[in-house]
Structures are given as C-alpha cells and as structure tokens.
Amino acid sequence: MTNSFAATHAKGKLATDTIFGAGSAANQAVTRFGKDKVVNATIGVILDDNEMLVCLPTVEKVFRNLPITEVTNYAPIAGLPDFLEAAAALTFAENRPDAYINAVATAGGSGVIHHTIWNYSEIGDTLLTSDWYWDPYKVLCEDALRKIDTYSLFDENGKFNIKSFESKVNELLAKQNNLVIIINTPAHNPTGYNLTDSEWDQILDVVSAATRSKEKRIVLLVDIAYIDYAGDKNESRGFMKKFGNMPDDILVVLAFSMSKGYTMYGQRTGAMIGISKNKDVVKEFEDINQFTSRATWSNINRGCMKLLSTIYNDKAVLAQVEAERGTCYRMIQERAAVFMREAKAVNLFMLPYVAGFFLTIPAQKPNAVCDKLHEDNVYAVPLDKGVRIAVCAVPATKISGMAGKVVKALAAV
Numbered sequence: 571m572t573n574s575f576a577a578t579h580a581k582g583k584l585a586t587d588t589i590f591g592a593g594s595a596a597n598q599a600v601t602r603f604g605k606d607k608v609v610n611a612t613i614g615v616i617l618d619d620n621e622m623l624v625c626l627p628t629v630e631k632v633f634r635n636l637p638i639t640e641v642t643n644y645a646p647i648a649g650l651p652d653f654l655e656a657a658a659a660l661t662f663a664e665n666r667p668d669a670y671i672n673a674v675a676t677a678g679g680s681g682v683i684h685h686t687i688w689n690y691s692e693i694g695d696t697l698l699t700s701d702w703y704w705d706p707y708k709v710l711c712e713d714a715l716r717k718i719d720t721y722s723l724f725d726e727n728g729k730f731n732i733k734s735f736e737s738k739v740n741e742l743l744a745k746q747n748n749l750v751i752i753i754n755t756p757a758h759n760p761t762g763y764n765l766t767d768s769e770w771d772q773i774l775d776v777v778s779a780a781t782r783s784k785e786k787r788i789v790l791l792v793d794i795a796y797i798d799y800a801g802d803k804n805e806s807r808g809f810m811k812k813f814g815n816m817p818d819d820i821l822v823v824l825a826f827s828m829s830k831g832y833t834m835y836g837q838r839t840g841a842m843i844g845i846s847k848n849k850d851v852v853k854e855f856e857d858i859n860q861f862t863s864r865a866t867w868s869n870i871n872r873g874c875m876k877l878l879s880t881i882y883n884d885k886a887v888l889a890q891v892e893a894e895r896g897t898c899y900r901m902i903q904e905r906a907a908v909f910m911r912e913a914k915a916v917n918l919f920m921l922p923y924v925a926g927f928f929l930t931i932p933a934q935k936p937n938a939v940c941d942k943l944h945e946d947n948v949y950a951v952p953l954d955k956g957v958r959i960a961v962c963a964v965p966a967t968k969i970s971g972m973a974g975k976v977v978k979a980l981a982a983v
C-alpha cells in the first residue's frame with residue numbers, strides 16, 4: 571500500500587475471520603432458500619432446536635433484576651472482589667489446588683490470553699499450542715509481536731501426542747528462557763477432546779523436567795472456555811488439583827470465561843486465575859496484570875461481574891443455572907452422538923470427540939470440501955487441516971444426514 575499511515579508494526583494487519591465469513595455465506599443461503607433448507611454449522615454459540623440463541627433463563631432473570639447502578643457504575647480495575655472469589659470458586663469446584671492463588675478480571679477469556687502473552691513472554695518469543703487450535707491465538711500472538719508454534723495434538727492412536735509435545739517444549743526452551751504454552755481443555759475447540767488425567771500427568775512431568783535448569787520458566791495457560799460443557803463438574807476439573815504440586819518455575823494461569831458457561835458471550839467478562847507455589851509469583855501476577863488491564867481496557871463489565879457473584883452466593887439460584895446448563899449439555903451431546911453414529915456407519919474418520927461445541931473432520935482440502943458442502947446447503951468452517959462442525963448450533967434433526975454429505979464432499983474434491 572503506497573498511502574499507509576500505519577506504524578511499522580501495524581502495517582498489513584488484516585484479520586480475515588474465516589468463521590464469520592462462513593457464517594455470512596450461510597446467512598445468504600438462508601435468505602435464498604429459507605431456514606429449513608440450510609444447515610448452518612458455523613456458529614460458536616448454543617442455538618436451541620428452533621435455532622434461536624440460548625440465554626440460560628435464570629442467568630437472564632438475575633441479570634435483569636440487577637440494580638441499574640450495578641450495571642452502569644465503574645468497577646475496580648482488578649475486578650469486584652466478590653466476582654473474583656466466585657470466579658475462582660466456580661472454576662475449581664472441589665479441586666482447588668494447594669498453592670497460592672490470585673485472580674484478575676479480564677475482558678473474557680480472550681483478555682486472559684492477551685495479558686498472558688504480553689506479560690509472560692518477550693517480544694519476538696514463540697508461544698506453543700497444539701496443531702488444532704482456535705485461530706485467534708495466532709492473531710493475539712502476532713499483534714503482540716510474538717510468534718506461535720505447534721505440536722501434534724494426537725498420536726497415531728488418537729491419544730495426546732506427548733512425544734511431539736515434549737520435543738517442541740525442549741526445542742523452544744533451548745532458544746528462549748520463558749515459554750508460554752496454551753492448552754485448551756476440556757471440550758477442546760475445534761475437536762471436542764478432553765485431556766485425560768494420565769495425559770495431564772505426562773504433560774506436567776514434561777514441563778517440570780524442562781524447567782529444571784535454573785533460568786528456564788514455563789507459563790501453562792489453560793484455556794477452560796468450554797469446561798462447563800465437558801461432563802461431570804468435578805471429574806472435568808480433576809486435573810486442577812495437580813497444580814498444587816508444581817515446581818516454583820512453573821506458573822499456571824486458568825482462563826475463566828462467562829461467555830459459554832453463562833451464555834454471556836457479548837458481555838466480555840472473564841478472569842485470569844494464577845496458581846503458584848510461590849507467594850511472590852502470585853503477587854506479581856496480580857500487580858502486572860492489573861497494570862495491563864488499566865492500560866488496555868481499564869475496568870471491565872460491572873453488571874456481568876455482579877451477575878456471577880449473585881448467582882454464586884445463592885445456592886438455589888446456582889443449582890438452577892447448573893440444571894439449565896445441564897439441559898444444554900445433553901442437547902449438544904445428543905447432536906454430537908447423532909453425527910458420530912452416522913459417521914461410523916458411513917466410515918467417516920473424525921477426530922476424537924468427547925464433549926463441547928465443535929467436532930472436526932480432517933481434510934486435505936478443507937476450503938474445497940466446505941464449498942462442495944454448500945451444494946447440499948451445509949455450511950461449516952474450513953480450518954487449516956480440516957472442517958469444523960458446530961454441534962452447539964445445529965438441531966439433531968438437521969445433523970442427521972450430514973456425515974453422509976461430508977463423505978460425499980470429501981470424495982468429490
């Protein structure tokens with residue numbers, strides 16, 4: 571571009587969002603052919619069986635009953651104390667690790683990722699995540715002048731590829747002293763995989779060994795955006811207890827988000843929860859991340875923070891929210907089960923799905939497969955190495971028949 575005002579580091583930035591792109595193609599098809607004829611599996615939010623956006627009813631009720639000043643007023647930069655307490659308690663349930671813990675409010679889970687990249691890696695450093703990952707990780711790294719590298723998530727048996735993980739951790743730590751690793755589990759986006767407890771043990775063994783040499787440090791950023799749709803509350807959080815046994819050179823950061831768990835996507839509310847055996851590390855965590863909040867967005871959404879603490883502080887209300895969420899969980903599980911059943915019947919290979927909003931089919935030419943699917947009025951998201959299907963957004967009746975159409979599209983490209 572000849573006429574650019576952009577600073578050197580900003581030149582050429584353009585976020586082409588494939589997810590929203592695929593979504594708008596689906597919307598055009600709906601206008602042309604009618605809603606009934608179109609399967610829109612691009613959307614990353616829960617839609618009910620009439621394809622309407624779900625807001626958990628009790629969440630809505632509590633939110634609408636908040637005093638207006640609790641919605642309009644400013645909040646402390648670090649977050650309302652009762653919100654931070656609720657966020658940590660709801661994150662851990664009965665699995666609070668035996669360590670120092672501190673929390674800072676953020677603009678959703680995205681805010682946690684932003685701050686962790688900025689405050690725990692050097693400019694020019696490389697962050698590590700798995701080869702199947704949520705695209706914005708890369709944008710967040712690149713905007714902060716960092717790079718991203720990946721390990722293979724799955725081995726040939728469809729289990730966590732610990733060898734690939736280990737070799738990438740060691741390769742990167744040979745070049746830099748701090749390494750931020752982003753792990754999205756349980757109910758991983760885009761595959762729906764849950765790391766097992768024994769896979770967690772292997773991961774923690776690798777990171778503990780890698781930081782044995784004095785100057786090497788690892789920040790383990792665990793993105794738990796979908797944890798409330800991953801199955802039993804305490805079982806899906808069991809791995810958190812293990813963070814009480816980490817060496818001093820490892821800081822764990824959990825990315826709590828109200829987007830999915832409380833269907834408050836647009837309210838931009840979350841928290842970063844720092845866990846360390848070392849008191850100074852969590853004090854520093856609180857200080858530096860508050861500072862970055864002040865410098866990035868100031869304080870976050872007061873009303874949504876109040877919403878969480880109100881829900882948490884009333885056991886009956888919390889139980890109601892959990893029951894309503896449970897209904898959504900079972901609805902999504904049922905949709906995924908329909909797809910998996912049919913995939914098996916037509917010999918369609920998919921990545922191991924356990925729970926969550928999405929499932930993925932590996933493909934050599936994902937864009938061509940998605941284009942081909944349009945001929946059947948099926949809309950999905952092309953990833954680098956596969957096709958993502960949002961079971962959170964498609965009624966079971968429309969899921970039926972989809973696996974066969976994917977097989978047909980794969981064969982045609």
Ligand code: PLP
Pocket residue numbers: 614677678679680681704754759793795826827828829835839840
């Ligand atoms: N992590 C993953 C894997 C996601 O898919 C999302 C949202 O889609 C987020 C984090 C962050 O969500 P939010 O910033 O809305 O909390």
